[in-house]
Each structure stands twice: as C-alpha cells, then as structure tokens.
Amino acid sequence: MGDVAPGQWQRHAQVLFAHAARAAVAATLLAIAAPSSGEHPPERESAAPPGTDFLPSTYRPLPREDVLISGATLLDGVGGRHERYDLLLRDGRIAAMGSSLPRTEGVRVVQAAGRWLTPGLIDIHSHNGTYMLPVVFENPPTWDVAEMSNPNVAETDIQHAINAQDPAFALALAGGVTTLQVLPGSAPLFGGRSVVLKTVPGRTMQDMKFPDAPQGLKMACGENPKGNFGSRGQAPTSRQGEVAVMRAAWQNARDYLGKWRSVGEPGGRDGGEGGGHGEPPARDLELETLAGVLDGKLRVHLHCYTADDIAVMLSIAREFNFKIAAIHHAVEAYKIPDLLQAAGTCAAVWPDWWGFKMEAFDGIRENAAYLDAAGACTILHSDSLFIGQRLTLEAAKAMAAGRGAGLDIPRERAIAWVTSNPAQALGLDDRIGRIALGYNADVVLWSGDPFSVYSRPDQVYVDGALAYDRHDPARQPVPDLLLGHPAREDDE
Amino acid sequence: MTARLPPAILLSVLGLACAPAGSETVAIVGAKLYTMTGDAPVVDGTIIMRDGRIVAVGSRIAVPADARRIDGRDRVVTPALFNSATQLGLTEVSSVSATNDYAVSDGPLGAAFDVSHALNPNSLAVRQAAADGLGRAVSNPTSSASAPFSGFGMLLHLGGSDALEKPRLAMFAVVGGQSSNRAGGSRSAQWQLIRSALDESRTFRGGADPGGARDSTFNRLDLAALKEVTENRVPLVIDADRESDIREAVALARDYRVRVIVKGGLEAWRVAGELAAARVPVILDPSINLPLQFDELGARADNAVLLQRAGVLIAFTVSLPMHSTYNAGSALREVAGLAAANGLPEAAALAAITSNPAEIWGVADRAGTLAPGRDADLVLWDGDPLEPASLAVAVFLVGREVLPDTRQRALRDRYRPQSQALPPAYRN
DSSP states (O other), X not given: OTTSOHHHHHHHHHHHHHTTTOHHHHHHHHHHHOGGGOOOOOSSTTOOOTTOOOSOOOOOOOOOOOEEEEEEEEEOSSSOEEEEEEEEEETTEEEEEESSOOOOXXXXXXXXXXXXXXXXXXXXXXXXXXXXXXOOOSSSOSBOSOOOSOSBOTTOBGGGTOOTTOHHHHHHHHTTEEEEEEOOOSSSSEEEEOEEXXXXXXXXXXXXXXXXXXXXXXXXXXXXXXXXXXTTTOSOOSHHXXXXXXXXXXXXXXXXXXXXXXXXXXXXXXXXXXXXXSSOOOOOHHHHHXXXXXTTSSEEEEEOOSHHHHHHHHHHHHHTTOOEEEEETOTTGGGOHHHHHHHTOEEEEOSSOOSSSGGGTTOOTTHHHHHHHTTOOEEEOOSSTTGGGOHHHHHHHHHHHHHHTTOOOOHHHHGGGGTHHHHHHHTOTXXXXXXOTTSBOOEEEESSOTTSTTOOEEEEEETTEEEEETTOGGGSOOOGGGXXXXXXXXXX | OOOOOOTTTTOEEXXXXXXXXXXXXXXXXXXXXXXXXXXXXXXXXXXXXXXXXXXXXXXXXXXXXXXXXXXXXXXXXXXXXXXEXXXXXXXXXXXXXXXXXXXXXXXXXXXXXXXXXXXXXXXXXXXXXXXXXXXXXXXXXXXXXXXXXXXXXXXXXXXXXXXXEEEEEEEEEEOSTTTGGGGTSOHHHHHHHHHHHHHHHHHOOSTTOTTSOTTOSSOHHHHXXXXXXXXXXXXXXXXXXXXXXXXXXXXXXXXXXXXXXXXXXXXXXXXXXXXXXXXXXEEEXXXXXXXXXXXXXXXXXXXXXXXXXXXXXXXXXXXXXXXXXXXXXXHHHHHHHHHHHTTOOHHHHXXXXXXXXXXXXXXXTTSSSOOTTSBOOEEEESSOTTSTTOOEEEEEETTEEBOOOOHHHHHHHHTOSOOOSSOGGGOO
8 A cells, every 4th residue: 555664554454353353343344445335333432443434435436438548648647658549448447558459349439649648637735625615714614624623633534524516626627637635724733634535526525535545644834833823822832832742642642552552462461562451442533543643544644834844744753653645835845855755755845836924935936846856756736726727737837947947857757746646645556646557547638738728638537437528518517506606607 | 047147237126136238239039929019920020129128020120230139039029927916015925914015904094095105126026026027017905994995006117217117006996795894794885985985085175175075984085095086097996706796897987987997807707798898997817717705606717708709808917815926927927828728819818918908007108019119028938928837038128138036046046956065055
C-alpha cells in the first residue's frame, strides 16, 4: 500500500489476527476488506483497532462498455509520452496499450487522432462538499470545513460533513479530475480525518467514496492554529505552543497504540511500549485516529507554509516514527527541497499564490520546478473549487516559471504533479495516477494539449465508464442545486 | 537572469526598476502585433518607440539606424495589460491590517473616501504586476463608513512618475445580499439610499449649505463627493451580481442620467440587451462559473461571450482573493484565456484586458492600443498571450523597459538549485 513500510502493515495485521476469535473485530475486519458488504459496527466499543474506517463505500462504477481509444498522444503519468497510441479499457481496467491495437468486435472505438490522453487528474486538496454552495456563513452556516472548538479534533471525520450535491464535484469531473481528497480545514492542529472520493456523482458521500482508499489525518502548523485559538485565549498561542500540544498528543497516541499491540498477548509480556495486559484500551476516538497514524494506517496531510515550520514537522515525524505523506501549501518548500526529498514526503503547492499572509510572503512561482529539480515528490493542488477545475493549467504555469528560470520540464514529467505524485501521497499508486496495464481505467481524453488554456476534457472515464462527455448532455451530471432556478434559464 | 545594474540606475520611477533613458529609440522587429485597433494582427510586424511614445507600427517599417533592435521573431506584442478592479498600492499583506488601506468602517468618510492618498507605489504587488505586463489598473475602495458607497477609486499607470494617473476616477458602490446588512438589512434600502444620496447631492450647494435640507441623510463631504457623479464628471461603478440589481443599475442610469458601470455582473448575461442599449459597460471575472452566493445563482462560464455578442462593452478583473491584487497581471491574462476557451473570440478576450478598459476608463487616447502617438506601453510575449504558460519576455512602459527585479525574482535567484558552501543568505 503506497509507501507505508511493509513492516507496519505486517504489524497491523498481527494485531488484527490476534483478535480473529472476537466476532466483533472480525466484523470490523470484514468491513475493511469488503466495504460493500454492509455496516457491521463492532459490539464492544473498545474493540476498534486504531485507524479503522467505519463508513463503508457504497460506490458502484457507472454502466460501462469496453472502449478502444485510438491514435492519441498519451502521457502515462510517470514520464512516458507516446504518439498515435491506442488504449484499451476493459472491465474497468487498462487492458492494453500500444500502437495499432487490434480492433475487436464489441469494443467501441473512439477516434482520438490529434487529441491527448492522460490519467484521470487527482486533486489532493479539496474542500468540496463541505464548502457547500451557495456558501452561508450565518448561524447555522453551511460551512463545515473544520470543527473549530478545539485545537485537537482528531476524533472528527470529514466524511460526516460532506454534501454529495455540491456542484463543485461535477465541475471538477468536467475538468478532468477523477479522484479528490476532501480534507478538513486548517484551524485545528489535528483537524480530523480526510476521505478520498471519486467525482462520480452519487446520492450520498458514501456512493462516491473510493473503495479501500486509506484515510488521511489533516494537520496544520503555523499561523492558522495559533491565530484561531490564541485569539480566543486558548492554547496554542505560539508556534512552540503548537508543537508542544502536538508532541503531547503523539505521546498519548504512542501509549494507546502500545496497549493495542499487546492485545492478546498473555500479560502483555511481548506487548508494545504501552505495556498492555492483553485487553484493548478503553476506546478513545481521538487516540484511535492518532494511533492509526503511528500504526501506518492513516496518512498525514499537513498544512505548513514556511521552511522552518516544515523542518520542525519533519523532525517530529521522526521523533514519533510516523511518516508525513505530504506537506500542503508548502510555499517555502523551494528553500528546503532536500529535506523533503530525504523524508520521502511530498510537497503539494500552488503555482502562484503569494503575499496574502505572512507565511506566504516568500512564495515564488518556481517552487514546483525547484522541488522537481531536487527530486522531491511534487504535487499541484487546488484548495479552491475554481482552481480545482483546471489543475493542468496550474501545472502549465509552474512549468512556465521553471522555463523562465532555465529549467525545462517536459509535459510528460509535469503531468505527474497532478496524477502519479498525488496518487503516491494518497497511497493509491497501485491503482490510479498512471496509464499502465492493470491500473484503474481512469483516463481523460483532452481536445488538445492538456496544458493549453484552449483544451478541454472531451471525455472522462472513471473505472472504465464514461462519466463525462463534453459533446453529450446525457453524460454531463447536473447537481441538485442547479436545478429549477429561473436565474439559470436560457431563452436561446 | 536580470543583469545587475548599479544602484543609481535602479533608481525607480514609482518603485519600478526601469532601464535608463525613455528617450532611447527601441524597435521590435519581426513580431506578431496585436494592435487592438480593429485590424487583424500584423504578422512579421515592426513597432518603434521613442520618447515614451509609439512612433510607428506596421509591417514594412524602416528601423532608424540609432534604434536598439529587439528580435521579435516567434514572439507576440500586445499593448500593456489593463486590470479594471484591483487593490494595487492599497495593500501589502492582506492579513496584516496595518498594510491595508482600501476600506474604512468608521468616521465621517463615506462616498467622500478617496483612496489615492494611501497609494504606495513601492508595494511588492505593484512591481510584480508591472513585471507581468500590467500597464494600468483601477485600484478601488471596497467599503466605506457610509454604505452602500465605498468611495473614490483611482487609475494607476505603472509606468508613470508616481503610479497615480488619475485620483477620483470613479465613485464605487456595493449592492447585494452580502452587503445589505450595512444598509439595514435589505437591498431595497441600498437602492433607496443611492437614489436619495444622488437627490440630496443635486440640491446640495456646498460649504455649510445654508438653506439646505435640514434632515440630510448624508454629510456634506459625501454630498460634495457625489456631485462628481451627478454632474457627470465621473462614472458610478455599482458592484452587483443579481439580475434584479443589475436592472436597478440600468434604471438608475436612465433616471438620473449618470454614467453607470456594473462590476461583478455574474448574472449580467440575463440583462445583456438592456445593458447594451443603455451603454452600461460590465467589469467581470469571466472564470466564475459557480454561485458562491445566492446573488450569483445564474453564474455561467459563457457570461462574457453572451455579453460581448449582445454588444456590451466588457472588461475583465480577477475576483479570487489570492489573485486579484497579488497576480493582477498574470491572473488577468489567465481569466481572459479562459474566456476565450469558453467561446469569446480571441481578439475580444484581449480587448477586455487592453483596449476596452482604456475606453471605459477614458484613456483610449493614450492606452490600450498600439498606434502612433499612444504611450509606449507594451509587452513582448514568448507565445500566445492568452496562454497562462506564456511568459513576458520584455515589458515596456512609457518606452522604458521594466526590469523584472521583483522580490520573487530575488528569492528565485537566491534559491536556484545549486550546491554552494555558503548558506543562501550570502547569495545576493
């Protein structure tokens, strides 16, 4: 699973299998292994292994047929570029690719000469569904981006707040995004769990939920937490206060995980650091999330702007032996690309945001190009329902800045910033983010060069099904919100 | 990388580092020229600048022997860009209130609030915008102590000696659901207040106004300021998105015979015919295709296309707060490109960021087009100017080359990938 160390997963499996006899845990395990089998909440409230996701996916691929897309310029997402290439989507997977694939009866052929193919885009930083349009800030607001009552709300889960009818999902799909991560906001230090969704419309969030995708934990450092809580006379009021609260929480999580690891071992003799006595600890939803991170099950997505803040966060991750999947909004990452590269932590950045707050004061447009040149995992993210519709243009601007600084980055490399690199950070690089045999058939057929403002996704396939077609209104989802408004009626 | 010049030469007119000698004769040769004068682009064209003005534009122009020649092959020249709504020069870091001067919430200044006294030409965003090819910008107040008026906005010329081309360029007001609380809670009150302010201003006789109305709603400063509108010396810019408000704006222009400009205008496509007939221009961000507010339920991606087709004079701005001022040049070009991608003819998309704003804001005699006698404000691009991936190769304002000595450039050069023994702080 992604870049989580195999050892961590092994340990996690041991904990689970130690409990195989317990029906409740077995049910939980089933819920993890086969999410569509229905909800089976554990009988014992204490029997929840760290990091367990209790909301199963009810996603079903749209009706699909086998498709051969023929003669396109193909960017595979991991550095490859092929001209006049064919791509066969069968049963939801990439089944074949090459020059002049044989035509088979029953396979629909899409002529794509002059058009481009890329993997489905991945937006690793979205608030869609929680920033529900039209946005209402009055009491009660429609805004559910973050629980603001405490700097540590690791017990919250953004899945409980998402409105599947947010029109931003449909426009992200029309912009070529097939997968996005909805993250909690950045006011708390520990903002709660994230979720990975497909942009395929559903009646509920669970209909859109990416099956078996690891959840993330959103964290934040720097100005936002201390500003939000400090201004209310609450801790933290400073950067050092933020780090102290974080470290205390991680220590508690380490103890909690230790108890879990000693479960089933008589007397806990061989148990973890917590020295458990064979029984699971009393359930603590907050620690269940944090221990899930230490156990390698939840992936950390950390909002952090400045070089110093990022370096401190990487140090804390080393101290408590967890990995940060990605630093988001890493405006000053260009100052320390080597630190990120060494930690195997991705930097998710904008191409051109700067100046609007003190920790964004040093933003430069060459950020992504410099990170890429240093071999650091580079991602372009949106954090915006408008920018989330045009991620390849964000990459185009970052490429241009690189060109201006003497770093020529070819399109086949830059496309990784919005495909395979975010897939890696999400722990989904075994399924999405590239066009390769056996991968999910999430592909975008562009009208032209995907880095040109004039190009548009003509077709977007998710799991091999045509989820969006620019030339077929029957394949253009319209969210509930946009129905029936006189203000949208067109007499023409 | 920019050649390093002695500090004396980096002397900046307006905080912009400009190459010396606006009197230098410069010729750009062999470029594609978007003159914005109604003709098709000149292919393999030449443009000559001298003494801060354009002296010749065309396809077979002799280059004076003393001219500095710039190779324009495979490159494109446009007039310098023109952004019709920013807070340039009125903010540095938007989260730091001490650097923000675009609004007042207390005190006697309503319509009379005039942001021009706060203009900071040394603002980093001003220099960044110039390096990105922006020549002119409207910089406007966002609210005042007497809603719905926000006060006077100004016109900036980033190539001018102090950046301020025209203070008190236009009166700004904001109407709509988001702002109605400041008028008591209803947008109807906002319209009544605007009308009553114009009425009072008409009869206001200045000074202490002896004999004037005793229950005047607006103070004498505001009423004096609004005379600029009622006596048709400046337009009234009304920030509104909902169809009903845009119709009210058109009605206001008709009833009071004042010049009205609609800004925002996300539902303006529904009123396109009336706006065109009343000659009310619209300042809009054409990239907004979803309703953030109830007032914007009709937002759609081809708003600009429908307005232009109906004959409405349109100009662009950028509404995303991270871009509107910080990337006032580059993001403006990007939204124009998105408008073109959504069906606006390319020439019309370019016009909305060059010649149209020059016309709307009354400076078409010197800005917005490439023609003899105009200010030598132009940009040489390394590709299609509507492509976000194109870069400005050279920017000329008043005939002087704007060097890209931005703070971002300094950081870029300091942290350029390289291995050095000394920390970045020694790379100067």
